[in-house]
Structure formats: C-alpha cells, structure tokens
Amino acid sequence: MPDFRLRVFQSVARHLSFTKAAQELYISQPAITKHIRELEHSYGQRLFERRGNRVSLTPAGTLLLTHADAVAQLHQELTEQLHNLHGEAAGRLRLGASTTLTQYVLPGILPGFQKRYPQVELTLLNGNSEQIAEAILSGQLDLGFVEGRAKNRDLHYEPLLADELVAVRRATSAGPPPEPMLLTEALTHPLVLRERGSGTLEVLEFALREQKVKLTDLQVAFYFDNTEAIKSYLEAAPEALGFVSRRALTRELAAGLLEIVPVQHLQLPRNFEALWVQGQPLSRPAERFLRYAQRQYNV
Template sequence: MSDFRLRVFASVARHLSFTKAAQELFITQPAVTKHVRELERSYDQRLFERRAGRVSLTEAGRVLLSYAEQITELHRRLDSQLHGLHDAAAGRLRLGASTTLAQYLIPPILPGFQAQYPRVELTLLNGNTEQIAEALLHGQIDLGFVEGQVKNRDLHYELLLHDELLAVRRAGPGGPPAAALPLAEVLRHPLVLRERGSGTLEVLEFALREHKIKLSQLTVAMYLDNTEGIKSYLEASGALGFVSKRAIEKEVAAGRLEIVPVRELHLTRRFDAVWVQGQPLPPAAQRFLGYAHQRLSDAAL
C-alpha cells in the first residue's frame, strides 16, 4: 500500500548514499535516482544536495523524511489492526533471531502475540547472524531478526530499530570515567569479544577498520558466543567488552558493570527483520512482523 518511492527516498536519506540505498533495496542505482527524481518533480522541490561527491538533505528533504517515517509507521499499524480483526492466522511460525535479539528483544513480545493469535504455534531459533541467514536459506525458519553490517544478496532486510554497542567493564569504586577515554587507551585493556559470525563482532570490526586497526592487533582474552557469558566474564575480570546498551541496563543499575565512554568510536548498528528475497512472507509471519514493529517502536519512545 505504501509508495515505494518514499521507501527509496527514506533509504537514501538514512544512508546519505544512492549506492547504499540501491544495495539495501536490491535495485539498481539508476532506479534509485529515477524514484528520487520522480518525487522531486512531484513536489517541485530538490530533496538532496549533491556536492563534491557528498549527499545531504535539503530543508524540503528533511520535512519529507519526517513525514515518510510517520507514514511508514501508520501503514504498519494499519496492517496490524486490520489483520487482527479476524483470527484466520493459524499454524506454525518458525522465527529465528541472532543472540542479542533472541535474548533481550524478541522473547518479551512473544506472550502478547500469542494472546492475540492463540492458534499460531511459535518456535524461536537462537544463533548468530550468520547462522540465522543460513537457516532462512535452508528453509528452516520463516522469518529472522539479525544485526550486523554485511548483507546476503539472497535475503531481504527491513529495518526493525537502531541499537548501539557500548564499551563495558567491571564497576570500580571510583565509578566510570568522567570524560571519554582515547580509543588507544581503551584498546590496551584485555578484551572479551563475541565469536566470528556474530553481528556484534562485525560492527566492532568495521568501526576499528576506519581507524586502521585490525582485530589481530588487539589483546583478546576470550571469544564467547553469547552476551550473558561476556557480562559474567567482565564481572569476574579486569577485561573490557563491547555490549548492546539494551543488554546491560540491569547490571549497570545494580553497580556491577560500568560504561566506559570512548572518544572517536561510535558503534551504532541496525536490527533488521530478514526473509528470503523474492518469497512472500506467510500470513502469520506478516502479522508477527507488524506486531514486532509496533511493540518495539512503542518501547523505544
């Protein structure tokens, strides 16, 4: 129901890149340019400035982005409500989620969905981002939720919400640093990191690469395959880790872990819903996706 041109525009606006928007939407860059130009002609306004190879939003573009985000959210809510008017959803829904999502974001919204659609039998597979992608491609799950930077061209990705990784260590008597520490100082700590194939490690690796730093140059005390293990390790050691802000609220509030602000390092990432490219989602999966968008956007407010 929503205008695909608005999706294209919003993707360019998020990335400030026509190339990245084309990659995200699995269309060509000329097609992205065509859709944006059609919108510009429709509104008789320039939406982007293109100077010296850089893309930025015009004032009109910023206004349109604000409304485009609201329109997208209204469409999701409308779909969820209309589907909820009858209880045709039934059968099995096989979900998969990478570790952070499977531990902290997806389970709390499952009971509400089950109450609304009691005839849907739910299962949830937990794995890292790479494993969830493989499960989708092998037909083992219907809908996945993942984090990370690298996209598989055989899968379709849809933004669920944004997240941030924070540097974390065992809380000390003096409390966390009052000012952000230089990146070089932080990386002198022994580090406990997620395993290869995880979206968390992928985001850190990409960010360090911008500073010409390789993982092989770091002192890694341990690689662990789940966030709970990392948090327990940190509490018992002098190591430092990088963990989702959504995963450490209780430990920080209890004074067991502390956040270490780091200068020059910004570890933002996306949480995406993902399914096989070109294949329609089963009705139950469509409903769960709409429900997840609504519940998680409400929680982020």
C-alpha cells in the same frame, strides 16, 4: 495433523544431533530416541547412521526427509488457507534470531503476540547472525531477526529497532571516567568479544577498521558465543573491557556490577533487522508477527 514423530525426525535430521533436537522440541533425549526407533520400525529402514557422537542420514533417511518436509509444507498451507477463510493467522511460525535479540528484545513481545494470535504455533531458534541467515536460506526458518553490517543479496531486510554497542567493564569505586577514554588506551586492555559470525563482532570490526585498526592487532582475552558469558567474565576480570549491546546492561548497571566506558572516536550504532528470502512473500503468520513487532517498537 502430521505425525509428531516426523517433526522429531526433521529436527534430528536438521541438527544431526539427538541432543539439539531434544532442546528444540522441549522433550527428553530418550523420548527423541524412542520416536526415531518407532519410525525405523514402521518403515523397516534405518534412518540414521550413528558412529560415536556423529550422526548422519542414511539413504532412507534422506528420502524420508524430502517427503517429511513436503508434508509439513502442505499442512502449513492447508492450515493457513482454512484460517484465511475467516481472516485469521494460524499455523506454525518458525522464528530465528541472533543471540542479543533472543535474550533481550524478542521475549518481551512474544506473550502479547501469542495472546492476540493463539492459533499460531511459535518456535524460536537462537544463533548468531550468520547462522540465522543460513537457516533462512535453507528453508529452516520463516522469518529471522539479526544485527550487523553485512547483507546477503538473496535476503530481504527490513528495520526493526535501533541499538548501540558500548564498551563496558567491571564497576569501579571511582565510576566511569569523566572524559572518554582514548581508543589507544582502551585497546591496551584485555578484550572480551563475541565470536566470528556474530553481528556484534561485525559492527565492532567495521568501526575499528575506520580507525585503521584490525582485529588481529587486538589483545583478545576470550571470544564468547553469548553476551551473558561476556558480562560474567567482566565481573571477574577488572582489567578487561568488553563490547556489548546497551540493551543487555540494564540489570548490571542498576546493580552497580558493570559500568559503561565511553571511548573517544568510537561510535557503534547498529540496527536490528528482520529478514527473509528475497522475492518470497511472507506467510500470513510471519507477516502478522513482523507487523506486530514493528508496532511494538514504533517502526
């Protein structure tokens, strides 16, 4: 098994951040620093340049990263081949998913997969759809899950689950309007939206474009990088309107904190999709996870 310190080094090198590496590996930041110092002492080389909060690889660090990635790949191939002798799925599976999927969709199926395939070591990276696509292309992930309309020709996409975005606001005593709100009226409200690069904003932007409305025409109160922040903002701002996944509203609707507002001529369906590098076969663990997820959602 490769030295765990190499995994620590790879994580810091990918993120160029000791803090993010600690979050990814679920260990403390002092532990990250300790492992890196041990590697530097072992090789007699500085691996990172540290200038204030900025971290960059030294030439020695760049060289070590190339070989550490090769070692990790060889170990993964060896693990898969050994377990393939018995038809098992095993090894490390690096998943990545956009925020809505990470928060509201995938966690519910992870325990079942882990029980069925205990030899697979799962990690899950959270980012927006654009970031997940980039991580797949750069080899940081084995399998990704995203939402949105845009497609990258270098990636292969497969459907996972249908979803819908809805307009939502703080719950009122009168309840949702009896008739769909006019789009022109809806767009007069301060809007709370997801950030650039998110599949959620992309779907909304496409739909508004069909109605001859540009994002630059909107009165945007705030852009957030996650749905939970949008919901909390809406609870504190009765005049605001947000657009989020219907799947993210179960608890708030049941508790009477938020309510869905139908908007005339604004339909926001979308699909959650799996993606990986075009023309590149999935590893056995990744293939097993994809098929397991599709069965859970009746794809």
